[in-house]
Amino acid sequence: MADRGFRVVVAGAGVAGLFMTETLKRAGIDFTVYEKAAEVGGTWRDNTFPGLFVDVFSRQYEFPFQPNYNWSRKYAPATEIWAYIKRVARDRGLTSFIRFNEAVTAARFTGGRWHIETGQVNTDDADVFVCATGFLHKPLLPDIPGRDSFAGPSFHSARWDHSVPYEGKRWGVIGSGASGVQITEALAWAGCDVTQFIRRAQWVHIRENPYSTWRERLKLRLPGGYAREQRRLWQMINDGDSWRLYPGPQREAMEREYESFLDCIKDPELKHKLTPDYNLGCTRIPKSDRNYYEAVQLPNAHIVKGHIERIEPDGIVMSDGTHVALDVLVYATGFDPHAYMRPMNVTGLNGTTIDEAWKERIYSYGGVALPGFPNLFMLYGPFSPVNNVPVPLGLEQEIGCIMRLIAEARARRAATAPTVAATEKFLARLGAAFPGTVWVGGCKNWYTSRQPTPVLWPFPQGEHKAFFEQVPVEDFHFTPTGHGD
């Protein structure tokens, strides 16, 4: 039965918010979720561009409480991931807890509780506030002169305009990250005239993406089959990712394998343009299911490398004066990775805002909590393991830890936040682990920009699990509030 005294508010109904919703529902806690959009799904609702497939095994992009035995392929298309997420929300009755089209605009901790304001001029109070607002949700548009002058349709990859017909248009795609690669590949194979504008080449994983067979699906349904398979995949993650953390033969072998993907490029100039000059794995690796390198050799596909000088009504001018005529322009230029819950205005103890707290550097305790912000929790906050590890895996561990802290705070009729000392210790441990990883040493990526260290987890996934299972209560302050039951 729901406990009416104690209340939680969650912002966001993507994968993280839904995982939290199911967990709070099961715990019988009174709570409300606010979602700024009209649907669940976050990333998978917003990114509908052609060619988007999940970059980890579909089987690992599952909520542990709702197995999916029917993925069509080893790496499912985004549409299938979104359909699965919507199905989970519907089957488990999660949507009834969500107030759609209602963004949390501000949250202030006063009088031992969180006071929440939403875009619908609604206010709400809660003992605990959970930000499940995502780390890749605020599209970034490049600061290129003349951007607004472009005469044809132009849009960010996360805001794909499906009213624009593919045929008979000259498409421009700005960006060489995962989205830029997948969009260029899809448009090229669809026969569109497409030019991809890149500043630097990316390592691209050319992978096989077979359809799943009835035998594989059946195996999962046999007694113990699902658990066995999940254990195997978990082990693969732990073993397979160590090359990012430690230099050595495994990393060298990986680089050789990736270099060999480029061998299918016949034109030496094109091959040179597409050969990366940084360590494999320092950025999220774009995945290609229909051989991007073959796709860009089609007569209708073009790669332009260099600095974009300006955008004009009919195309793009490069710094060497080259003009590329275009009808449609796609910005595959990524997201503001350091926004987290912002632009929401979050105010903790002593009137300190999140902007003030993070002015010099972004920090957190374990990616889930912040000193000075009692009973505020984040999912996939700063330093969560964002690099090539399936997001649902990390969520299980983070949410387990948050639920233990909530229970402890509730039992003590208190609000909890990590101590400054424990947070600094956590950050120092991470700082000491980065040297030697692929993410430092001249590697430019969005995890690092404007920050002293990359804002991700520099240990194996197994250590992430161990960390969250053993978070010591002594790392947290408990300030009495009188609320709790």
Ligand SMILES: Cc1cc2nc3c(=O)[nH]c(=O)nc-3n(C[C@H](O)[C@H](O)[C@H](O)COP(=O)(O)OP(=O)(O)OC[C@H]3O[C@@H](n4cnc5c(N)ncnc54)[C@H](O)[C@@H]3O)c2cc1C
């Ligand atoms: C193009 C793309 C491809 C990706 N592919 C993969 C992949 O293959 N594998 C992988 O593991 N990860 C991938 N990711 C990372 C992906 O973001 C995560 O896997 C996962 O979807 C994050 O879930 P989330 O719930 O934390 O955030 P999101 O999916 O971003 O959801 C956040 C939700 O919060 C809502 N929200 C935000 N602010 C507010 C507010 N103030 N008030 C109310 N609601 C708010 C948003 O509308 C959204 O619904 C990809 C990301 C992108 C952008």
